[in-house]
Amino acid sequence: MRFDVKKNALSLVVWALLLTAPLWVDRVGAYPELVTQVVVMGLAAMSLNFLLGYTGVLSFGHAAYFGLGAYGVGLTIRYLMPSTMAGLAVGVLVGALAAALIGPMIVRRRGVYFAMVTIAFGQVFYFIAFRWNNVTGGDDGLTNWHRENLHLGFATFKLMDSPYDFYYFVLAVFAICTGLMALILRSPFGRTLIAIRENERRSRFLGINVNFHIWVSWVVSCTFMSVAGALYALLNNFVDPRAFYWSQSGVFVIMCVMGGMRSFWGPLLGAAVYVVLQDYLSSVTPNWMSFIGLVFVAVVLFFPRGFLGVLRRRASE
Amino acid sequence: MSFLKVESVSKHFGSLVAVDGVSMNVQKGECRAVIGPNGAGKTTFFNLITGMLGLTSGRVVLDGQDMAGIDPSHRVKLGMARTFQITEIFPELTVRENVRIPVEVAAGLHLSPRMPAHLKASVNDRIEQLLEEGGLTRIAHRYAGELSHGDQRACEIMMALALNPRLLLLDEPTAGMGDDETHAVARLIKRIHRESHMTIVLIEHDMRVVFNLADRITVLAEGKPLAEGTPAEITANERVQAAYLGGAA
Amino acid sequence: MTQLILFNVANGLIIGAFYALMAIGLSLIMSLSDVINFAHGGFLAIGAYLAYTLSPYVGFWGGLILAPILTAILGLIAEKFLISRVYGRDPLYSLLLTFGLAFIIEDSTRFIWGAQSVPYDVPGWLMSPLSADYFFLTGYRMFMVALVALAVGGLFYVMNRTRLGLRIRAGTLDLETVSVLGVNVRVLRNLNFGIGIYLAGLAGVLAAGQLGLQPTIGASVIMPSFVAIIIGGLGSLTGTLLGGLLIGVASGLTAVFLPSATEAVIYVMMALVLLIRPQGLLGEEGRF
Numbered sequence: 098m099r100f101d102v103k104k105n106a107l108s109l110v111v112w113a114l115l116l117t118a119p120l121w122v123d124r125v126g127a128y129p130e131l132v133t134q135v136v137v138m139g140l141a142a143m144s145l146n147f148l149l150g151y152t153g154v155l156s157f158g159h160a161a162y163f164g165l166g167a168y169g170v171g172l173t174i175r176y177l178m179p180s181t182m183a184g185l186a187v188g189v190l191v192g193a194l195a196a197a198l199i200g201p202m203i204v205r206r207r208g209v210y211f212a213m214v215t216i217a218f219g220q221v222f223y224f225i226a227f228r229w230n231n232v233t234g235g236d237d238g239l240t241n242w243h244r245e246n247l248h249l250g251f252a253t254f255k256l257m258d259s260p261y262d263f264y265y266f267v268l269a270v271f272a273i274c275t276g277l278m279a280l281i282l283r284s285p286f287g288r289t290l291i292a293i294r295e296n297e298r299r300s301r302f303l304g305i306n307v308n309f310h311i312w313v314s315w316v317v318s319c320t321f322m323s324v325a326g327a328l329y330a331l332l333n334n335f336v337d338p339r340a341f342y343w344s345q346s347g348v349f350v351i352m353c354v355m356g357g358m359r360s361f362w363g364p365l366l367g368a369a370v371y372v373v374l375q376d377y378l379s380s381v382t383p384n385w386m387s388f389i390g391l392v393f394v395a396v397v398l399f400f401p402r403g404f405l406g407v408l409r410r411r412a413s414e
Numbered sequence: 415m416s417f418l419k420v421e422s423v424s425k426h427f428g429s430l431v432a433v434d435g436v437s438m439n440v441q442k443g444e445c446r447a448v449i450g451p452n453g454a455g456k457t458t459f460f461n462l463i464t465g466m467l468g469l470t471s472g473r474v475v476l477d478g479q480d481m482a483g484i485d486p487s488h489r490v491k492l493g494m495a496r497t498f499q500i501t502e503i504f505p506e507l508t509v510r511e512n513v514r515i516p517v518e519v520a521a522g523l524h525l526s527p528r529m530p531a532h533l534k535a536s537v538n539d540r541i542e543q544l545l546e547e548g549g550l551t552r553i554a555h556r557y558a559g560e561l562s563h564g565d566q567r568a569c570e571i572m573m574a575l576a577l578n579p580r581l582l583l584l585d586e587p588t589a590g591m592g593d594d595e596t597h598a599v600a601r602l603i604k605r606i607h608r609e610s611h612m613t614i615v616l617i618e619h620d621m622r623v624v625f626n627l628a629d630r631i632t633v634l635a636e637g638k639p640l641a642e643g644t645p646a647e648i649t650a651n652e653r654v655q656a657a658y659l660g661g662a663a
Numbered sequence: 664m665t666q667l668i669l670f671n672v673a674n675g676l677i678i679g680a681f682y683a684l685m686a687i688g689l690s691l692i693m694s695l696s697d698v699i700n701f702a703h704g705g706f707l708a709i710g711a712y713l714a715y716t717l718s719p720y721v722g723f724w725g726g727l728i729l730a731p732i733l734t735a736i737l738g739l740i741a742e743k744f745l746i747s748r749v750y751g752r753d754p755l756y757s758l759l760l761t762f763g764l765a766f767i768i769e770d771s772t773r774f775i776w777g778a779q780s781v782p783y784d785v786p787g788w789l790m791s792p793l794s795a796d797y798f799f800l801t802g803y804r805m806f807m808v809a810l811v812a813l814a815v816g817g818l819f820y821v822m823n824r825t826r827l828g829l830r831i832r833a834g835t836l837d838l839e840t841v842s843v844l845g846v847n848v849r850v851l852r853n854l855n856f857g858i859g860i861y862l863a864g865l866a867g868v869l870a871a872g873q874l875g876l877q878p879t880i881g882a883s884v885i886m887p888s889f890v891a892i893i894i895g896g897l898g899s900l901t902g903t904l905l906g907g908l909l910i911g912v913a914s915g916l917t918a919v920f921l922p923s924a925t926e927a928v929i930y931v932m933m934a935l936v937l938l939i940r941p942q943g944l945l946g947e948e949g950r951f
Binding site for chain 3: 149205227229343350354398
Binding site: 281 | 504
């Protein structure tokens, strides 16, 4: 297969920016942790978009799986084994398992009802984290643990002390996850998901078992979401119940919509804008929540297709 | 033995009886038209056959297999493909992608996370063949939602055919079309029927299309069976004439 | 022990009545307009704070009457200028819009009235217990339950006996037909939204006297209201009422036996309902 530069131009730009980020972040007034956070939140939003944008299913409860990944890694490193990789593995496994079990209860629902059920389910985990004080640290969050250095046979990565080593570690995980998602979306299975988004009735009468496909898509989406959650906890060396809270789910959705749900990289852009905006607003005004709320309203009224959606439309006109 | 056997099916919505004891036997390779005045229950009758609606009573048997308890997507796998009165396609995908999806379903790939190399060529060939047969090759790169009514219908029919069905159910394939488009779609159906000996059941309003295509005709009126026979028999039937020209219409 | 259980059941019923008031309003809006109003909790907070601000001037009773009405007017304005603009679009957008609205309202209440919780005075004679043995049965609690019953009864009357109610109910079943019959759907949705927000405002005033006032009061009751709807069955007002009371009592009882699961128990109930009776206790199969 020939590599089509024009078709992949956007991907090339994204990767060039991400790979060179440590060289220029200081000059634009940012700092390594912020860029790492953009990548982590970008992965979260892209994971959600697998379901939201490519399967057309309205999930408003993805914070639950973000939080499970986060607590999975934190609890593992704190209580079981001081290893970044083991923690990551446990976090992802827990998130995937929970999604697989909850899935059958929700896949028959559609539209706003699906949104309501998913967001309500997310709250269970919030209250578990909140109430199970002696294990999770309750409202104060899970502390007294930190990410560990990564020893591979040929080298040691100083994830603990070097923010850039950690950034590239996050970027590597991000590359694997987004690469897998891109592959799935280009496969026959991925096309079936898009078919369901486009026209559920037609899909059903092409012999596609729609609910089962939505379940698979849900589990895939939530699994990558818990990867993002685990990375988020590793980034902060800390996790608290707010990772689970329902408003966090809404934030992931606005990232997708703001960047452009129909574009593969849109949610990453949305996440970047959101993270930077929130970082800035919360440093200049105590009322940053109102401004975030205004962003929601403005996106819905003025940019419903998202930034990349608007660009794409311009380009095709 | 009949290929599709519908045994006195009924459908009640509360106190409303939409379909009332209709039977129909369709032979293999036959093209059957279901006609009747507006509100005769034709589409409901179709929905009972395809499993979109549950039966209140009666039985649907395809090639000796009772369809009771089999959901619509499974019936499709057993060989029942259908089109809808209002065309159901994937508007934001290209025509080629529209056809690709059922071709991949038919090849059993719809859960496959990657395209197996040995099937790639045969899938692509099949897509091009269907596009060609449906007269869609020259517009294959366009978004299905932008096409004319007739081309969308052709696309929908080719999507159904991509599933290699044993029974093709067409709900008003020429609904809302002008003369030229009606003609083109009728020609397409006729060719499919002639070349593949596909068993076809179609609902149709346009009597020219019905008499051009159908081997036999079933007439419904107010949910009840009114008559059945060859086109010539139906033309001569006084009750049918009364239903169409008289009070029921 | 019996007294403790009774105490918690009574408590649960009262909390459940709040949930029910909230959930019924949410459910009305969701059924007719296909909008999940995440800002519903925000309107509850507005109702509560308005009553707090007004009562020094108009007294407790004046606040009780005026605050929900003012809240409903704010709701009508929000519907007319914001929410109605996304009707008919992908439900995603109405969700995000009300989500943003919820953020703005919560933050604004914090800005206007402060982040600290403030006391809300209820007439002294209402606060005294009815009997020494059952100290928890204060007059205010009985009064609250009576008022909720009155509001729900009134709503059921409107829904079943008035032209507006009949139109709303017909609209939730088949909006197209209703609009063909010459009903102005825009106005219908606006009024329906107003009724829902009125109930939220009323719940706010009552909650202020019972739970005290803080900006997060809205965010904390909205999720249980969703659960009440799911358990009761979307589209059934009686079911929603039942669902609200049920989860209130369930968390009240759980507080006795397993305090750490007080909040989580209702989600477990929701999961059970979804497994056993996916359409909810009184919901109809196949609507969603």
